[in-house]
Amino acid sequence: MADLRTDFAGIRSPNPFWLASGPPTNTYGQVARAFDRGWGGAVWKTVGEPIVNTYSRYGGIDLGAVRMMGFNNIELITDRPVEDNLREVALLKKRYPGHALVVSLMVESKRETWHDIVRRTEDTGADGLELNFGCPHGMSERGMGSAVGQVPDYTCQIVEWVKEVATTPVIVKLTPNVTDVTYIARAAAQGGADAVSLINSINSIMGVDLDTFHPHPHVAGKGSHGGYCGPAVKPIALNMVAAVAQDARVRIPISGIGGIQTWKDAAEFIALGATTVQLCTAVMHYGFRLIEDLVDGLSNWMDEKGYATLDAWRGRAAPNVVKWEDLNLNYRTIAVIDQAKCIHCGLCYAACEDGAHQAIAIRRRDGARFAESGIGAVRFNGDHRWDVEIIEEACVGCNLCSLVCPVQGCITMQEVATGAAPVTWREYAAGRGKLAPRPEHYVTVA
Amino acid sequence: MRQLAATLPEERYEANFADLAPPLTPDQALGESSRCLFCYDAPCTTACPTHIDVPAFIKMIASGNLRGAAREILDANPMGHSCARACPVEVLCEGACVLNQLHKRPIEIARLQRYATDFALEHRLRLFEPGAATGRRVAVVGAGPAGLACAQDLRRCGHDVVIFEAREFPGGLNTYSIADYKMKPPTALAEARMVLDLGAELRTGVRVGEDVSFEELLEQYDAVFVGVGLGGTRRLGIPGESLHGVVDALSFIEELKLRPKREVAVGRRVVVVGAGNTAIDAATQAKRLGAERVTIVYRRTDADMPAYHYEYELAKADGCEFRWSTLPVRFVGNAVVEAVECVRTQSGRPLPGTEFRLDADMVVLAIGQEPRASLLARIPGVRFQNGRLLADPATGQTSNPRVFTGGDCANGGKEIVNAAADGKRAAAAIHALLRTMPQPVPAGG
């Protein structure tokens, strides 16, 4: 079995799967149960200034029958006293010396206050500190959380204060509610952070009740923007992780967070350069038992690929994320329909005809084309006497039809040789390199 | 037989005996696995006698971890593949699914289970490793579901296992009796091979009690597991039972499973006696072999019928007819059976004066299997209760502390899944027992 052991800025854990700071890491009992079940590490629910939570505090957005495709919360940091938290952290660390236990912190932006909380936290024997500069609601109004994390100078300053006294690794948790996350990551690195973790949750309103006009979630009829997370945010998180991983001015380990639910999600973060991953919403949805497939699925995949350790493939995908202007404009693909698999739903036709490039025709079985242009109504109606057909000379290879097709492997995108040498926009704009002939697909009305 | 049913074109046999529930396509598996709610402490898992963690394996299918899914299943139930094909899931896992309430349609657990285990069988995955050798030796008598399940877990604990099997092939009734449209012999053998791959030795063609005695086994082995299943079909004890054309269900089913279908003799008009699941299997398969008319006679009413509801529905859909409250009293014929003389019953008792005849070219007796009483009586130190081996249901341990039992011979005849659960429980108990025994003197090599 593959070796999943992880060393994250000096913090060791039996596997890269950590619980993110949040409700699942509120108490000793929860984290102990999670470790017993196989989780590699946990970041304790953010400890800091006293707060009071609202009762109603979570919202979800469903995708058809699938619940909680996205999730949000207006919860603040822990509402338990600092002493209780730190006592439990110390007990946990004693009982689980081999697991990673990091404490998330958020206090007033004062040097002494940070010094004090860092010392008290390190007295517990915890393996590291995670500075929560990300919470997008409630705390930011009080000059903490994302109010710090949105300003590079504040971020750098507080990290410096923390590093003045900290003896364990310091992780800075980044907020996605910024224009360019790399600026904040650089500031953290500059301040001396040992690692970064990202993303925290994204500003959001989950919906509006059309009977009462209450936003979701509401507290006595009123709502407030909350932090968006869950499966829906994974693409945003991946992009931010990739950006930070590639930034030459960051160069510190990354813990990837945001929308992870399966081992594949986690593997994608690691392939983009993350050393560990953290989960919150998925655990809130299904419980700690998720760890079984996370560990098993990842190690089976590694065995299959012949990777003995995580380091063997970590970051493999990162160099493949490049600037748009460095993409090869002569790489041509077209859609290919496997007629044997087609169930005649007509979705690809509607998508391409109305939403893309009018490159799919409906062809009668006797060979006559029903519609060649984007003009005129076509009756398709699941009729098996008709086939959809790609008009190759019009297909721009945009992928849309293959994305809407409900049948696995029915529409695939296949490379067609253009015979031309690769050329990027950068080269083309500079007058170097030639574009291969491109589809003439628009019906131009005079 | 007086009149044989006409043979069918080969493709008809193929269609008639194709899998009742065909394998899921990847699209279906994705759709169905995504529909699973991933219940906590799920009722499907509770309902399964081997307590497979159903939501866990289904989520593994959804996440693309087929190997993990197969392992999850076969860890809990070494017979997880045959169970996926043949379990009465309507009364087990799928019957317990919470989506019966919400969607009026449960998750297709059995077909998903087949999807994952097909992958394991096709690739002959090595999902488990034998445990570090303990030097202990266990004899398993019978290579049916109970014996195989027991053998898998004993090998995983590191004990040497020798399986003694009277017949030519392992698998027990999985190989010789399960309706052919549920599972064919090569599948049962592939499943058995996965267990044998763990290093259990299989000795076929050995009848324990005759070719080798239980005493010898107890001398040579530290413990013995007895999973010999049930014996032949019961006799009715009425006149004409030895006429040509009167056959027992097990022999009939075995023949149609092992021989090319066109070579299997089946009457034009068939009467099946009994209304248990075996009777249904005999009736549907007779029909699928080409019998024109298949009539099931049962001395009680449809409400008393022991067959599962969906089996009954299948027989009806196949065009089998049912005669309730009907008792055969005599098979009529001159060397060859021609008719069944019956009498109507009330509360199972014959009503005089209601005699009538059913024409028949073939009669299939399916009124239950006999226990292997005389065989079991040869085991030293065991005791019996109501004709069954007395054993602790939690461990399968008999009155002879080194003899354990499970499966049909212990439970009186249930399903594959119960036999597998029994085998596993016994393996755990045997392992616990062997650990308390003084260390064996290491054999020279």
Ligand SMILES: Cc1cc2nc3c(=O)[nH]c(=O)nc-3n(C[C@H](O)[C@H](O)[C@H](O)COP(=O)(O)OP(=O)(O)OC[C@H]3O[C@@H](n4cnc5c(N)ncnc54)[C@H](O)[C@@H]3O)c2cc1C
């Ligand atoms: C016609 C029929 C259809 C069935 N259909 C289903 C179904 O669809 N689904 C389902 O779940 N269950 C079904 N069952 C029940 C299921 O097959 C049994 O519950 C299960 O096979 C019991 O397993 P076992 O290991 O206890 O016994 P068996 O499968 O009977 O195996 C016992 C083994 O012991 C061997 N043996 C016997 N005596 C000796 C000896 N002296 N020495 C060595 N070996 C010996 C036998 O040859 C046999 O291989 C069906 C049963 C029948 C008869």
Ligand SMILES: Cc1cc2nc3c(=O)[nH]c(=O)nc-3n(C[C@H](O)[C@H](O)[C@H](O)COP(=O)(O)O)c2cc1C
């Ligand atoms: C209810 C809830 C409470 C959270 N509380 C905290 C917190 O106290 N400190 C923190 O750093 N992040 C907190 N988070 C953010 C998560 O740790 C995580 O960064 C975010 O939810 C994205 O990951 P996910 O998609 O796996 O949930 C919270 C998230 C949720 C849903």
Ligand code: SF4
């Ligand atoms: S999950 Fe439900 S029961 Fe638990 S605290 Fe929230 S609202 Fe209450």
